[in-house]
Amino acid sequence: MTDELLIKYLLQETNEAERQRVSAWLSSDPANTAHFLKFKKIWEASKQLAAESTVDETAAWMAFKAKADQRQHSKSSLSPRKNHYLIFKIAAVSLLAIGAWSVYQVVSNNTYIDMHADGNIASNTLPDGSVLTLNKGTSLKYASDFRNERTVHLDSGDVFFNVAKDRTHPFVIRLTDLSVTVVGTSFNIRHHRQETEINVESGIVEVQRGDEILRLQKSEHLSLASPEAKLQKKKNTDQLYNYYHSRLFIARNTPLPKLIATLNDAYRSSIVLEAGLEHLTFSSTLKADNLEENLSIICDALNLQRSGNGQQIYLSNKKP
CATH class of the missing domain: 3.55.50.30 (Phage tail protein beta-alpha-beta fold)
Structure with a gap:
């Protein structure tokens, strides 16, 4: 499901086939509904700012593009603990109608809390009751408003997740170029440099990279030696x-x-x-x-x- 189609859906500009496609996508998985509600929240914030904005939209768009290009060629001066991912995608479609940096500042204010395991294995319980076991040398961060946004960014290391069930708030782990979505399950993620391995012990785990989606069930695993490797599941042969x-x-x-x-x-x-x-x-x-x-x-x-x-x-x- 593309963000562009969701924006058309919010604007009520979809044709009948597109509307049915979005409706089917929303009803197929609670994670899709959660994604859509977050998307809608950002969209509604952008509409409010559009009504209040006195910014020259064309100038704002050009400034945004210049800033985006600069981000790709130099280190960001913004804190890495901000959730930029969805903002940049929606901005590419909607910023001709709103003040770009106003929306960016309003909807990217979700902070993240660091969690590390340096020389020892560490076990931590998140605000929703999910228990994480971090291997030595693991670094991650989780959303400060975790009960409403169950999002974890795994920077590097090994984590065993025992996720508390909450169908209204899917649990999402973001890696360099992957997202892993679950409702309530136990699984392990190992992420080092360009290599990623996911092993499922119970429940179902959904792995997404761009438009590719792969579902892993109990005793299945995914191993990626590089970002270009194919999403392909296999049976676990050991633990x-x-x-x-x-x-x-x-x-x-x-x-x-x-x-x-x-x-x-x-x-x-x-x-x-x-x-x-x-x-x-x-x-x-x-x-x-x-x-x-x-x-x-x-x-x-x-x-x-x-x-x-x-x-x-x-x-x-x-x-x-």
């Missing part, structure tokens, strides 16, 4: 993703390189596999307590030996 929440490494026929990468991430270690071990798989549940014990279990199960120089740990086949 390594939430070790920091469950305190368990749950491996089910898991490739050894994937398991070792998870251990390195969890313990901030440097475990290196000997060439030729990439084909090995591991199935077991390990407690996320002691690295030495876990390495012993892995080596015994796969007939490996370990060595090291204090900085790195090497795993290789046992010599006869």
Whole structure:
């Protein structure tokens, strides 16, 4: 659903086919209704300002375009804790009729509260009752008026979400170029640089990138190695993703390189596999307590030996 069509709908300029399309979209998902109500609120604020504005609309539009271009070529002087996303989209369509910067200042005033987990795993409860478990090094922010706008911006890191149910206020997580919408469910998001992974434990998660929409259900996951990667879901084969929440490494026929990468991430270690071990798989549940014990279990199960120089740990086949 495009914002341009929603604006036509608000202006009552849609034809019958377009009106039916919007109506069907609104009734298909509570998240769509919530998005539309937020959109309508911004639109109504813009109409009020239009009636009061003494701004030269053409000059305002040119000033807005110049500012927008400048934003793309230099760092913003505005606080990153402001919600600009929808404002810029609606401004591109409606600012010929209103004072651009007046609307921008009025509807972009929702502030965000920072949440970090630096050297330790952190568990936090949001105002709506949703519980977030943040892995080490995770940074996010959530809307200050969270009961009315359940929006989280995940900057970087790993978060396990246990979302409180509220069908009238869908829970939205925004990443660099994705949005994730849920009503009440539990799932994990890992977002580092250009890589994103989403794993669902219960409920349904809707992932959107532009006009692309993908729905994930229990035991499904999405893994994106880059912003250009296709939205394609797969079945979960293990539960390594939430070790920091469950305190368990749950491996089910898991490739050894994937398991070792998870251990390195969890313990901030440097475990290196000997060439030729990439084909090995591991199935077991390990407690996320002691690295030495876990390495012993892995080596015994796969007939490996370990060595090291204090900085790195090497795993290789046992010599006869």
